[in-house]
Amino acid sequence: MSKENSTREIWLVFWILLVVTAVEVILGIIKPPVLIDNYIIGVTLLNMTFIILTIVKAYYIVYAFMHLGSERKNLKLSILLPVWILIPYLLFILLTESAFQEFMLHG
Amino acid sequence: MKQEESKKNFWGGGERPMEASYGKLMMWFFLITDALTFSAFLGAYGYHRFTHSAEWPVADHVFTHFPFVHGHYPLLYVALMTFILIMSSVTMVLAVHAGKHMNKKGVVIWLFLTIIGGATFLGSQAWEWYHFIKGTKQGALLIPSGENGQPRVAHYLHDDSHGHDDSHGHDDSHGHDDAYAGKSEPIQAAYLNGDIVPEELLLESRQVYGAPLTGPEAFQYNEYGHTTFSNFFFFITGFHGFHVFTGVIINIIIFINVLNNVYQRRGHYEMVEKVGLYWHFVDLVWVFVFTFFYLV
Structure with a gap:
């Protein structure tokens, strides 16, 4: 671009x-x-x-x-890296726990 | 890109290592935090959805209205809303483009269209909320004593896809239209998770419509399924709508400044670019809300 x-x-x-x-x-x-x-x-x-x-x-x-x-590469990375790392991490924890929770509630 | 710049004092101050102005950097950092906030909300939505997947409603059966037309039109209205927001994002980027060329007239036209697009989106969302709160004609049966004391809703035969464990739209992919053919038939029995509601439960249950947002029963139930569904709907689309609202207000302020030649005198239209970043972010969030609330 x-x-x-x-x-x-x-x-x-x-x-x-x-x-x-x-x-x-x-x-x-x-x-x-x-x-x-x-x-x-x-x-x-x-x-x-x-x-x-x-x-x-x-x-x-x-x-x-x-x-x-x-934009410059360093700006790109400082914006994208936190998002790329933290969001998958958050979703991994939440969605794994929800599968466990459903198993505990409904078997 | 200035590759040949001396690296010695690059991070030592007096330089702009990211070649972006202070305002733009701060807008980007704000948007990162906002992106994390929204991902937390959508993640929490996913958590509750998978935890209660048996009682979670199918969005196709909740958002089925289209203005001035009667009938069953899933996804079309929200697709129109998405189109409006993408369109206003395009006009915004065209305003930024015109600003880079110091073309005041271009900025005025495109920014004005962006404001109109944002306002239209807000109006569409109000319409969507109205129908969500008001509910369907047939409503549902509210059974107060469910699992863990949670109230549950039972649905009628012609609408039975709510009750089954098909939160991913699995069972109703075929014969989808047939489920709605008998809409005018008298109600015979209500179904809860695929089973007919027993007589003794019918006695303590009552008819409910929609999802109350105000009054003593606010957030207590919704006719579509598990209560957290409507709570998340109000919260996430409401928080996104609040972003759109503030975006429109900021755009109006910048629009007035453009008309008053503020940026012409300043020599650059970077402020349009900064509010543009915010506006595109609002569009970006909607893309995800659209997928996770309406499609998946």
């Missing part, structure tokens, strides 16, 4: 975000059985698709719209 974000690039990112959101909504409405009946690490393929597409959208918003892609 160049320092001067041209309007063409902005609209390109807009179309990417729009198409990804449309794909999510269509998948959410039709719910293809293939994606629902198959699991990957305990999550249905459909939900995994949603999570991956969400991260794709987040990438484009942060890198293109918030211009993080054209």
Whole structure:
């Protein structure tokens, strides 16, 4: 991404975000059985698709719209590293505990 | 990037090692803390959802309204809201772009459109909340004495997908429309987790609609499922809506400053860039709220 974000690039990112959101909504409405009946690490393929597409959208918003892609590397890392480390850590603890909690409550 | 800069005194002061102004850095650090706050909220939502997955409602059956149209339209309204917010993010980045070229007219137009987009989103959210609080026509049966003294809700036949253990929309993927075909039929029996509610429980239960937000019964139940569902809905979308609201207010202040040539005199439009960062962050949070509240 160049320092001067041209309007063409902005609209390109807009179309990417729009198409990804449309794909999510269509998948959410039709719910293809293939994606629902198959699991990957305990999550249905459909939900995994949603999570991956969400991260794709987040990438484009942060890198293109918030211009993080054209910042210095040290600024990029000091913003992204805390988020990359702390959020997965937090989610790992919470979601593992919830599985245990449900087991204790409902067996 | 100035690679050839002398590294000797780089961190010794008087330099800008990150090549970003003080205001921009502080905005970024604020956004990191805010991102962690929202991830804690969404993580807590996930915790409660998986803990009570049997009683957790399917979002497809809760958010089914669309303005001026009757019928069952899951996801479409919230998709429209997402589109509005993404659109206002685009107009914001175009305003920042115009600001970099000292194009006052461009900043005025795009920032104005951003404010309109934000206000539209807030209005849409108010509509969504109204229907969530008001509830459906058929409502649900509230059974006061559930597990651990928690009240539980039982649903009627034509809406029985609530009661089953299919919080991931597993069972209703086929014949989805059939479940709603018998909407006008008289109510015969209520179902709790797939079983018909026994007679003695029916006596102590009562009919409830929606999710009360005010009054003596606020947060005591919701017709959709486990009580924490509506609590998290109000809290997380409310906290996000509060961000949108403050974002609109800040955008209006900056808009007035732009009209008064404040940034033209200052020689740069960096303030537009800073509020732009905040605005994009609000959009970013919505992308995650959309996924984890409505899709997953």
